[in-house]
Amino acid sequence: MKFSEQLWNRITPIYDAVLELPFIKELTDGSLPEEKFLFYMKQDTLYLADYSKALSLAGIRADSNDHTRAFLNFATNAISVERKLHGQFYEQFDSGVDIQKSPTCFSYTNFLLSTANMSDNAVSIAALLPCFWIYREAGLHIYENAVPDNPYQEWIDTYAGEDFNESVEKAIAITDEIAGEEPESRRREMMHAFVRSSQLEWMFWDSAYQMEEWAKQPKEAIPA
Template sequence: MSFMKFTDHLWQQISPIYQKILSNPFCVELASGQLSQERFHFYIQQDAHYLMHYSRALALIAGRSHTPQMIDIFLNFALDSIAAKRRLYNTFLPEGYCDSSPNLSTACIVYPRYLIATATTASLEEAIASVVPCFWLYREVGHHVGSQMGDDNPYLLWKSTYSSQKYSDDTDKLIAILDEIADKSSNSTLARIEDTFKDCSQFEWQFWNDAYYMHYFQKNSVNNAICAA
């Protein structure tokens, strides 16, 4: 009798969401190269804003971790997220590009706030669970979309961000951490971990969907400036 890891169970729970992401017109057109530059640039703006806050959530988790190894792991994840933001912007937006008040999608406002709140006020187990879907879903989506990209696809460089061996290894490392935590958790904690994981997976789908349809709130007075180097 084979033993199912807790993260295998989690993946089964969000498999319908993963399939929704793959069938979303953004991913379909990204894979075929037919995605408009307007939509892609809007997505890059959202992703840059998201990664800035995602790195903060990872750093907050590092600050709450109990061992030097865990602190080191999550701080490195945070630094890698900042580097990914910079790489995406410098690769796909014109040199000197700066939007002092970018339009942010619904998901790009709500999702980062959820991550920061969870990393700050929820249990450490839930905080770690909240950052796993981004790693895991992006790896799988990156592999799926990247495998369909032709050599003339204008977005071919995009897949390199999420298809590297290092990114895959880091994803496996984070999944293993969540399994290790689950092995020591009570049933009530496991239920909260699962709810958090499913919530963040749904946010991931919403992020792609908002990017394609360019759904955004009206600009406000908050300084959300995003600039390319």
């Protein structure tokens, strides 16, 4: 069994839980309120800014030139998707990014960046994979079940498209290649990072539906 197959088997319950989230169900049937989708888009913009940095760091730290090129391309593509896809929805909703990271977005991006900076690069690459893989699988599920004239069809088409699929397959293949060169102890670290990011993926979708905010604190407790 490939290492990537072991990874997916481990997080199958998490992925199944993703598909049961109200955000996913309502996005699929087109009933997701615009304010929840827009909140998600803004958080995703903030997320992708840091995700692209973590991808770039993985590329810079890679031992293989092919891996370096792949991850730098991934980083560039993440920025391109944000500017094109998100920009269109912001124009449609006459909005922009006017909020800070939610607690979940903050936790997720800090986990990825700290892993990219402080852990072995193999572990960082495993931590980056769920965003690719779960999005691809969820995107295909939504695409196959979406109602006609879904108001979020452009988003659905992007993550179910062939260009994104090729990137996902490349990221999976690199993870398998790297895992094959690592000792069992490092593969356990990679597994742990992959599972943690998968849990944060679930939390990200859920927090968008909840339009999660930071707990309000007394003014005297907030640093100047």
